[in-house]
Amino acid sequence: MQFSFILVESEVPENLGAAARALNTMGHTDLRLVRPRCDRTTEKAQVLAHGSQALLNAAPIYQHLSKALHDIDLACATTARHRYEKYRYISVRELPQHLQAKGESLQRVAFVFGGERSGLNRQDIDHCDLITTIPQRNPHPSLNLAQAVMVYSFMFSESQAVVQIKDQRLNRDPMPPLEYASLKHSSLRLMERIGLADRYQKYVTRSLALLGREDLYLLHNIRACIDRTLDRLEAKQDGSDHADS
Secondary structure, eight states, rough: OOEEEESSSSOOOOOHHHHHHHHHHTTTOOOEEEESSSSSTTTHHHHHHHHHHHHHHHEEESSSSHHHHHOEEEEEEEOSSOOOOOOOETTTTTTHHHTTTTGOSEEEEEEEEEEEEEEEEOHHHTTTTEEEEOOOSSSSSSOOOOHHHHHHHHHTTTTTOOOOOTTTTTSOOOHHHHHHHHHHHHHHHHHHHOOHHHHHHHHHHHHHHTTTTTHHHHHHHHHHHHHHHHHHHHHHHHHOOOOOO
């Protein structure tokens, strides 16, 4: 099952950028715009897209929602408020199971979001097959448009999303051998100084080999601080011993 995200009459460029970023992070690639009331090429939109500008800029623009739904099997209108007309509202929590129950009869599903002021109008809702909503403990204020897109993009990307177990910021560079050796020897001296058992010293030195450049720098500072503190304590103790003698 593939998913499309359609934004109708969006007015805030920042929301366009943030929505594109949300989709990109969750592995979605199909963003469509209907009658946008703001310019996606503005700096505000592009800055909020942050690494997802290609997705935002490639989104096709339609004048009518029906045209944007030309290849969609089932369209889900999203809303934050109940309408005067009698509709059945499906929670975003229940929606995955609801769609999965339809099996292979669904190939492409669209989530349709209205503008920031009043959401989807009745004509656009009539083009959709069902209405879905995000349950809120407090009905006011409603979620921001980009936040709503994030919720739906996450709910329907669990098979694509992966947990980032590797710290890209800290371990992006290999450890310089000379700096590692320096830290290893100074750490061993410190552990011997405080009387740490040999087996724990081995655990520490093996762990050092797995660290990145910024971890190395941090531990150098911690080790130096501990050494200076111990030096002061020993100097103070020596002074006391001399005074007593």
